Amino acid sequence: QKEVEQNSGPLSVPEGAIASLNCTYSDRGSQSFFWYRQYSGKSPELIMFIYSNGDKEDGRFTAQLNKASQYVSLLIRDSQPSDSATYLCAVNRGNNNDMRFGAGTRLTVKP
Amino acid sequence: DAMVIQNPRYQVTQFGKPVTLSCSQTLNHNVMYWYQQKSSQAPKLLFHYYDKDFNNEADTPDNFQSRRPNTSFCFLDIRSPGLGDAAMYLCATSRDRGPDSPLHFGNGTRLTVT
Numbered sequence: 001q002k003e004v005e006q007n008s009g010p011l012s013v014p015e016g017a018i019a020s021l022n023c024t025y026s027d028r029g030s031q032s033f034f035w036y037r038q039y040s041g042k043s044p045e046l047i048m049f050i051y052s053n054g055d056k057e058d059g060r061f062t063a064q065l066n067k068a069s070q071y072v073s074l075l076i077r078d079s080q081p082s083d084s085a086t087y088l089c090a091v092n093r094g095n096n097n098d099m100r101f102g103a104g105t106r107l108t109v110k111p
Numbered sequence: 112d113a114m115v116i117q118n119p120r121y122q123v124t125q126f127g128k129p130v131t132l133s134c135s136q137t138l139n140h141n142v143m144y145w146y147q148q149k150s151s152q153a154p155k156l157l158f159h160y161y162d163k164d165f166n167n168e169a170d171t172p173d174n175f176q177s178r179r180p181n182t183s184f185c186f187l188d189i190r191s192p193g194l195g196d197a198a199m200y201l202c203a204t205s206r207d208r209g210p211d212s213p214l215h216f217g218n219g220t221r222l223t224v225t
Contacts, residue, residue, distance in 0.1 A: 031210035
């Protein structure tokens with residue numbers, strides 16, 4: 001079992017729709033969870049992070065965390081073509097900032 | 112703007128010819144990391160420095176070495192690049208190693224091995 005698993009996609013949504021990206025992790029002791037966006041050929045850029053169960057909203061983005069199910073998700077409301085990218089889920093496993101990444105989900109937003 | 116800068120953006124080297132990638136940061140962060148990312152794969156941590164304390168991942172090949180001469184700079188040395196080392200190399204920093212310290216990435220160096 002991979003430490004961080006994401007559906008590779010591609011996930012395709014129409015412009016204006018809600019995109020839902022999912023991530024599961026294997027280490028139950030993981031403490032914080034990050035979503036990064038990576039455009040083709042570029043480096044990852046931080047969207048947001050969460051470490052408490054429940055929802056956290058930042059503009060059009062909402063992260064959701066369920067530690068009991070070892071599941072974290074990212075919702076993108078009012079999706080725009082500029083949101084087309086690969087979204088990486090990263091999990092921090094402890095105080096040593098031991099960050100593990102998933103392979104990413106490729107999202108395409110069609111005009 | 113405070114940032115993480117990697118040089119060069121693109122590097123071509125020959126099989127077996129040593130190569131050095133560089134990273135600098137103006138964020139004054141304590142921790143610097145080197146990740147390797149191959150196409151459609153997750154970034155893979157090679158090693159990190161917490162201040163001057165070097166931490167090597169168990170599965171990082173001996174062919175990869177790193178130096179951090181001061182807080183601002185970190186280097187990745189590949190002693191004898193093989194074709195399998197062609198990848199994007201990402202430098203990242205974080206304020207500290209706590210769970211609420213996100214990584215800040217540089218623009219990456221794409222390494223080609225001929």
